[in-house]
Amino acid sequence: MDGIISGEGKGKVVLRVTSVEPHTAELTSEQLRVLARVARKYGSRVVHTTPRQAIEVPDVPRELVEEAVRELERAGLRAGASGRLTRNVFACSRWCLYNAVPVAELAEELNRRYGGAEMPAKLTISLSGCNFSCSRSRTSDIGVIARTKIRVDREKCIKCGLCVNEPLGCQVDALRVSKEEPVVWNRERCVGCGFCSNVCPVSSITADERGFDIYVGGGGGFFPREARLLKEFVSQEEVLEEVARVVERYRELAEPGERLFSVVERVGLEEFE
């Protein structure tokens, strides 16, 4: 069965669990209640959250795994995210003020399509709502990062400083404001996170367009690799199309057990495309 990890205790396993809708990072109160009950009834009364936002229930006796999984399934949770399966599609918080575009719904759609799908090897898909990339989109097999193109109207600026001062100001010093001078935007430094447009109280800075960059071939582990930019500033529909293409290509080109980053390194990004 998928999602069963050998544990420390003899005859006991760690049950790895994910949710498709909402995705695991947004479990409902009902799902949390069921997880608590399963941990109490079958495990050691604790759960663990993995770095990829899957939930583990440790210390489950092997002979009770099927029963525990049936209880979880009734609450929309499933055992998985192990072996040669796609891991939980991983998204940052839709409530974060920095979001250029909240990515939770896209994560759910990708989870519906690929969560738990069998692949040549483990496959990680990570989505970030802005360039901070809290979800580690640049060290995943497939990474998606939301971006904006901003427009600056200096006439409207009231010099409040919100877009430049801590804690909400531009993190890459792409804006400058002083008592004497309204906002000045340095396009070269701007990474398109769009945060300034979220905090400006008078729409002196607005997000004109919103889109997504797609990265492939990143990886963590012993030898971390930075993913390569595959597509720039595409729409949500195009993200779904591109991810489908990447997954198809990966299945075509990979040797059994070969990670996507290894395929991209072996054949080159151009050939991969």
Ligand code: SF4
């Ligand atoms: S990646 Fe950006 S939007 Fe997402 S949680 Fe981090 S700061 Fe917020």
Ligand code: SF4
């Ligand atoms: S100026 Fe650019 S980098 Fe700075 S907050 Fe605005 S969009 Fe982000």
Ligand code: SF4
């Ligand atoms: S937040 Fe808006 S109004 Fe305030 S300094 Fe920045 S651009 Fe000007």
